[in-house]
Amino acid sequence: MGRTVLILGGGTGGVVAGHVLAKVLPKTDRVALVDRSAVHLFRAGLPLVVTGRRRPEDISRSLDSLEKLGVQFIQAEVEEFIPENKAVRTDQGFLSYDSLIIALGAEQELSPGPSSVYNPYDLQGAQQLAQELAKFRQGEIVLFISGLPFPGAIAPYEIALLVDAYFRRRGLRRKIRITFVTPESRLLEFASPYYSKKLRGIMEKRGIRILTGRQVHSLAKGSSLVLSDGDLPGDLFIGIPRHRGPSPIRGSIIADPSGWLIVDPTPHTPVHQPARCLCHRRCRGHPLSGRNLHPQGRVLRPLPGGSSRPQPGVELCEQKAPLPLCGRGQRRLHACQLQAGLLCFGRCLCHAA
Numbered sequence: 267m268g269r270t271v272l273i274l275g276g277g278t279g280g281v282v283a284g285h286v287l288a289k290v291l292p293k294t295d296r297v298a299l300v301d302r303s304a305v306h307l308f309r310a311g312l313p314l315v316v317t318g319r320r321r322p323e324d325i326s327r328s329l330d331s332l333e334k335l336g337v338q339f340i341q342a343e344v345e346e347f348i349p350e351n352k353a354v355r356t357d358q359g360f361l362s363y364d365s366l367i368i369a370l371g372a373e374q375e376l377s378p379g380p381s382s383v384y385n386p387y388d389l390q391g392a393q394q395l396a397q398e399l400a401k402f403r404q405g406e407i408v409l410f411i412s413g414l415p416f417p418g419a420i421a422p423y424e425i426a427l428l429v430d431a432y433f434r435r436r437g438l439r440r441k442i443r444i445t446f447v448t449p450e451s452r453l454l455e456f457a458s459p460y461y462s463k464k465l466r467g468i469m470e471k472r473g474i475r476i477l478t479g480r481q482v483h484s485l486a487k488g489s490s491l492v493l494s495d496g497d498l499p500g501d502l503f504i505g506i507p508r509h510r511g512p513s514p515i516r517g518s519i520i521a522d523p524s525g526w527l528i529v530d531p532t533p534h535t536p537v538h539q540p541a542r543c544l545c546h547r548r549c550r551g552h553p554l555s556g557r558n559l560h561p562q563g564r565v566l567r568p569l570p571g572g573s574s575r576p577q578p579g580v581e582l583c584e585q586k587a588p589l590p591l592c593g594r595g596q597r598r599l600h601a602c603q604l605q606a607g608l609l610c611f612g613r614c615l616c617h618a619a
């Protein structure tokens with residue numbers, strides 16, 4: 267009888283894994299993917315929704331379309347991971363598995379704070395921000411990172427540069443001040459100082475004011491951001507939420523005390539057989555980016571039985587990969603598009619600027 271491989275999460279990691287497994291497993295095996303949402307959201311496209319360069323439908327795909335490949339799609343909320351029974355509890359009942367792939371992404375820590383902060387990290391927030399930017403003609407825009415870690419480590423910078431380019435196109439840039447606030451001690455803290463300096467140069471050339479090493483405490487009366495060293499007034503606030511490990515995993519035996527999955531750095535030795543974990547290993551403090559996830563999805567190839575031949579050149583986030591600050595990065599990322607059948611994956615910051 268065939269085995270069941272259950273994939274939790276229909277984001278980048280889950281979809282790539284589904285594509286690969288559907289191709290390589292015997293037809294007698296069953297591959298099923300569970301997600302709470304009926305659509306896959308290509309998160310790397312959200313910054314382009316903010317500035318009107320993409321519509322929501324350009325960056326979403328129905329997860330039902332995986333059925334064409336032979337991957338069954340189950341729409342359900344994953345509630346609990348029960349490894350001792352090789353089962354998962356969902357709001358639609360229990361699902362059992364022979365092999366499990368966990369790709370539930372990272373969860374936003376939303377403070378019940380003021381609604382006047384726009385969150386470009388979800389589709390609705392990105393759309394609302396796009397509408398607000400279309401009306402905005404002068405004043406101070408403050409983009410802040412509310413806490414570490416957060417995924418899409420370059421996305422906040424990309425959004426700042428796209429917003430700058432957006433107002434230049436509209437001929438309004440000189441009436442608008444853009445301030446970027448981060449708790450990081452330097453820009454792109456997880457990368458080498460070379461990239462910090464290079465990015466600072468790009469942003470300053472564009473007239474974006476940078477405040478590093480600032481903790482954001484709250485937003486006072488919707489008109490000024492309370493920082494560790496004083497208040498920062500503004501007219502439009504864009505906030506990047508802090509993230510944490512997904513709730514079904516937090517507190518389970520495969521999570522560390524801070525709620526993130528413990529993943530062995532070598533792709534072929536998962537911590538908790540037969541569950542494999544994509545996506546939750548933090549890369550120098552950040553959840554993995556999609557571009558690092560892609561090799562992980564591919565390395566799943568030998569997972570359910572068969573020989574587990576190491577794939578040369580495939581490493582997890584230990585690799586000192588070049589950041590997408592150049593065309594070279596872009597070409598590499600293109601492979602994900604082919605693999606997952608998705609849209610363009612990853613862009614170059616220089617391009618945004």
Ligand SMILES: Cc1cc2nc3c(=O)[nH]c(=O)nc-3n(C[C@H](O)[C@H](O)[C@H](O)COP(=O)(O)OP(=O)(O)OC[C@H]3O[C@@H](n4cnc5c(N)ncnc54)[C@H](O)[C@@H]3O)c2cc1C
Pocket residue numbers: 274275276277278279280300301302303306307308309310311312313342343344345369370371372386387417418419421512513514544545546553554555556557558559611612613
């Ligand atoms: C604004 C932004 C821009 C980015 N830009 C880039 C970029 O340019 N290049 C790059 O490489 N990376 C980028 N990233 C990062 C990249 O999008 C993520 O690394 C990638 O999406 C992570 O994939 P994942 O499969 O782990 O999680 P996700 O893509 O977040 O998918 C997780 C899935 O699990 C589902 N899920 C979660 N919890 C449950 C539950 N309890 N029950 C059921 N379903 C659940 C969710 O609905 C979701 O579909 C960006 C991220 C953001 C937010």
